[in-house]
Amino acid sequence: MSDSRVSSVIQEWAYSSQAHTQTLNPTTTNHAGSTSQLTQMDMIPYSQSQGLVRGGTDDRVTEQMMGLSYLPYTSSSCLSNSSSTGTTNHHQGHPNTQQDFSSFLLPSLRAPVNKRSISKDSAEYRLRRERNNIAVRKSRDKARRRILLTQQRAQHLQEENQKLQMRIGQLTQELDTLKHILSQRHLHGAEEGVAGESNI
Amino acid sequence: MSDSRVSSVIQEWAYSSQAHTQTLNPTTTNHAGSTSQLTQMDMIPYSQSQGLVRGGTDDRVTEQMMGLSYLPYTSSSCLSNSSSTGTTNHHQGHPNTQQDFSSFLLPSLRAPVNKRSISKDSAEYRLRRERNNIAVRKSRDKARRRILLTQQRAQHLQEENQKLQMRIGQLTQELDTLKHILSQRHLHGAEEGVAGESNI
DNA sequence: GGGCATTGCGCAATGC
DNA sequence: TGCATTGCGCAATGCC
Numbered sequence A, B: 001m002s003d004s005r006v007s008s009v010i011q012e013w014a015y016s017s018q019a020h021t022q023t024l025n026p027t028t029t030n031h032a033g034s035t036s037q038l039t040q041m042d043m044i045p046y047s048q049s050q051g052l053v054r055g056g057t058d059d060r061v062t063e064q065m066m067g068l069s070y071l072p073y074t075s076s077s078c079l080s081n082s083s084s085t086g087t088t089n090h091h092q093g094h095p096n097t098q099q100d101f102s103s104f105l106l107p108s109l110r111a112p113v114n115k116r117s118i119s120k121d122s123a124e125y126r127l128r129r130e131r132n133n134i135a136v137r138k139s140r141d142k143a144r145r146r147i148l149l150t151q152q153r154a155q156h157l158q159e160e161n162q163k164l165q166m167r168i169g170q171l172t173q174e175l176d177t178l179k180h181i182l183s184q185r186h187l188h189g190a191e192e193g194v195a196g197e198s199n200i
Numbered sequence C: 001g002g003g004c005a006t007t008g009c010g011c012a013a014t015g016c
Numbered sequence D: 001t002g003c004a005t006t007g008c009g010c011a012a013t014g015c016c
Helices: A004-018 A030-042 A123-199 B004-018 B030-042 B123-199
Strands: none
Touching: A123 B123
16 A cells, blocks of 8 residues: 555656656656655555454544645646657656666666566557456445445444434333332332331 | 536547547547446535435435446547647547537537637646646545545444443343332232231 | 536556 | 556536
8 A cells, every 4th residue: 555656756757767758847756755644544445444344443543634635746747748659647747857777776666677668559558458447447336335335334323323322211211210110119118008007 | 427428528529620630449438328327326426425414314325236337438449649748648539530520519519619729738737737636636635534434433333332232231121120120019019908908 | 707626537556 | 467456647527
């Protein structure tokens, strides 16, 4: 769940440093910076934060936190950037004047040199994209259903809560009544006892 | 809330017919077709479906429906399409061989002829995009918080429900006890009454 | 009308 | 390897 913007930006930058030639702004890395504020909440995967809503008692999340996370990443302009075929428009903003420093980066951050030349035109790329798009739609439908179910569950629980509260009120009142009767009868019984004795 | 793909596709197509020159597939309109299946659920605006979870009892939404909505829209390839500056990559897929039929469309569906020539390079465009991006992040943060709160609410309600159930159990038992005592005392009182009379 | 808010979508990174 | 999840930007549309 780690913030993908850092790596993606670096990677994109690395990409651009080897093949792209766009006019971009050197301010993009702020993306990662400003968003890292809302990590904690965002980082909770659905399977954990929602799954079966189990876990115990420490699911509480400080809701107060995370504000302003939507402030402009950099308010940079991010003007265009058509990659090999002008298809992508994401993670723009890295100066083309950038030299290839990828060799100084950790291997994990280095640009995937010739990652099978993701041609973006290749049928394989389109196939993968299309499959991912399907998966994305599927996943989002699932998420929507999950959210809706949670809302309905909360609604149902609230209604049930009210009924239970009312039931408790009834029981309590009934209990009070019986207690009162009992105490009365107790007194009455004592009086009767006295009266009986005086009758003899 | 209506499916935006229809109009967007038409609009994009109209756009392309007047200025763009890409090689695209004429299969895009299917997008609208396949997604219209999951409307009902998707169409519920947060302000209504979640807002203050008020409204009454008709919030129920047929959860059974909507499945397979993630099936491929068209499995079309949607190869690239760098608009004026190669920035966008959405709603692609409209043959450049298309002629301008926009004049035959209803005014509301017609392409916004020279909608101030959304140059995509203009500072105004970037300004609007950036503002929208900020709004989108803000809105999504809000949605995430809302979802989390709903989950926590459901969790809390469930716990409270269990406590209430236990309380009801206690009260019921106590009530039974008192009722038993009362019935016993009733018998006892009757016996005492008989015993007293026979004593006379 | 102008601006922010929502929402569906595709892309890319990453998780599993 | 492939599907699932998630953040992001774009565009359309809703809502003042």
